[in-house]
């Protein structure tokens with residue numbers, strides 16, 4: 103059965119790294135149909151809309167989407183697209199690669215970020231000249247669904263240690279947000295206990311102190327939406343920046359994959375962007391669609407090239423996007 | 435005129451490091467009257483209340499308070515005490531000291547954290563079996579008051595660079611919390627512009643990536659409440675942990691000073707806790723009460739001892755709390 107994959111390059115280096123990732127996907131003999139769609143700053147300039155309905159509908163109806171990056175309009179594009187794929191979890195691995203300069207080379211963590219609620223549910227009101235409010239939302243159902251996913255993730259040995267016994271850590275701020283994060287924490291811990299998965303917890307501020315001091319302490323980390331946003335970006339700083347990090351927005355029977363980096367306007371258009379994060383996002387897409395072995399081959403090829411192949415400027419080399427992509431495809 | 439200083443040791447190592455800080459304060463010939471008060475886990479056990487009304491009232495009526503740490507009851511103690519001193523800003527310096535092992539020795543930042551609202555305003559509701567909400571609050575008045583303080587702080591050369599031109603950075607999440615953090619961001623930037631203080635901005639997630647990668651880029655950082663909580667704790671990880679960090683909760687004519695660390699139950703009662711953070715909090719108290727020179731002398735003495743004096747176990751030494759305190763007093 104053909105899998106329909108929507109491809110949205112977006113803005114800036116998205117237009118360079120997404121084609122690289124598609125080239126990697128095309129190098130396998132798989133039954134994929136690629137459908138191009140538009141979103142982002144350039145789309146807004148051309149059509150008045152950062153995210154045209156047509157793109158939203160294509161994404162909602164696809165089997166999976168590969169997205170690059172959007173500029174100023176990032177939030178207007180990515181937040182509705184997460185909804186379009188009905189995504190309840192944002193999977194964000196942050197791993198230091200051999201041969202890549204990292205502040206904390208021992209870092210190898212995967213954030214499982216709640217992807218629908220918290221402050222992102224976004225009911226905001228301007229109540230007076232002086233006062234605005236935002237209603238933060240936490241439900242037991244979303245918390246439990248995330249927890250079930252986290253348990254399965256750990257049970258399947260998909261955590262960094264590959265060992266179901268590694269369990270996970272819940273990071274939250276339930277000492278202040280007692281009712282909302284209290285609910286989150288309680289439901290996630292309850293699901294872990296029901297399923298016999300080891301779970302410990304950490305206040306999100308304490309976690310922010312401890313992760314840089316002792317990254318090897320952590321593996322799979324389960325968080326509310328904004329905590330996951332900030333803490334996974336912190337982990338990115340420990341592995342050398344956002345440049346190499348992929349992510350997956352996983353829904354019930356749809357998903358969207360995107361590099362964590364942005365549009366990098368300073369180097370956009372020069373053909374020298376690092377395609378690694380987009381290509382690792384394609385590896386996550388392959389695995390999501392059941393092509394586990396192919397996904398692993400992409401990871402291995404990327405790791406090989408990172409350790410002894412051509413490098414783009416961000417990693418101290420002078421190779422082009424095309425050269426790095428060709429080297430990766432070569433190793434598949 | 436006598437300044438009344440309430441002293442709350444609290445729990446765990448609070449009972450050891452606060453007396454050390456008081457000893458430092460007493461070594462100056464200043465007109466201070468110290469009043470002891472109780473709060474924390476032990477107080478709750480003894481009286482049923484973590485924060486007795488009597489303590490609250492003493493703190494509210496004092497000129498300043500020195501607080502140690504509380505255990506499980508930390509939030510029940512510190513959040514009302516911030517209110518008791520009418521604190522609108524939490525000042526949190528995070529600096530790496532020469533001779534102290536730090537992941538990022540270049541780190542020298544001061545967080546100015548909004549201290550009254552955001553998610554800490556804490557209107558939470560359990561709306562159904564499944565759903566809880568929290569109302570996050572942002573006002574223009576609190577945002578502007580924080581910004582005025584930040585401008586004065588920078589203008590007075592109190593930032594790490596000591597140079598009014600350094601300006602400050604605002605860290606927020608206004609791309610998602612458009613109305614609330616949008617208001618915060620806009621008001622803070624407007625006050626900076628009115629006063630001719632240089633201000634730039636960073637999304638809080640991007641800030642969490644960049645701070646570990648390039649701490650020297652940042653000096654004074656102005657944040658909403660929870661952002662300040664998490665980002666200042668992240669900075670603590672870069673300078674070697676919470677062990678050395680002081681903080682000030684500054685109000686209109688009252689203030690509370692506390693080390694950022696907790697009760698350290700593993701070493702409490704042994705007389706080996708590092709008193710540095712409490713003593714640096716006392717230095718902030720001295721400066722707050724107008725004893726600028728004395729405050730500076732305490733800082734210099736602490737830095738001297740950190741670089742070539744006796745050290746407690748957390749810094750690889752074997753000195754006791756008393757020995758380190760005596761060495762600091764000796765250098766005053």
Ligand SMILES: CC(C)[C@H](C(=O)O)[C@@H](O)C(=O)O
Pocket residue numbers: 176177180181331609610639
């Ligand atoms: C662009 C922004 C809305 C988004 C988020 O906050 O989720 C981004 O920071 C991310 O993490 O993908």
Ligand SMILES: CC(C)[C@H](C(=O)O)[C@@H](O)C(=O)O
Pocket residue numbers: 277278307508509512513663
């Ligand atoms: C104990 C807790 C309520 C407190 C906070 O969140 O402000 C602490 O983390 C701090 O930063 O002083």
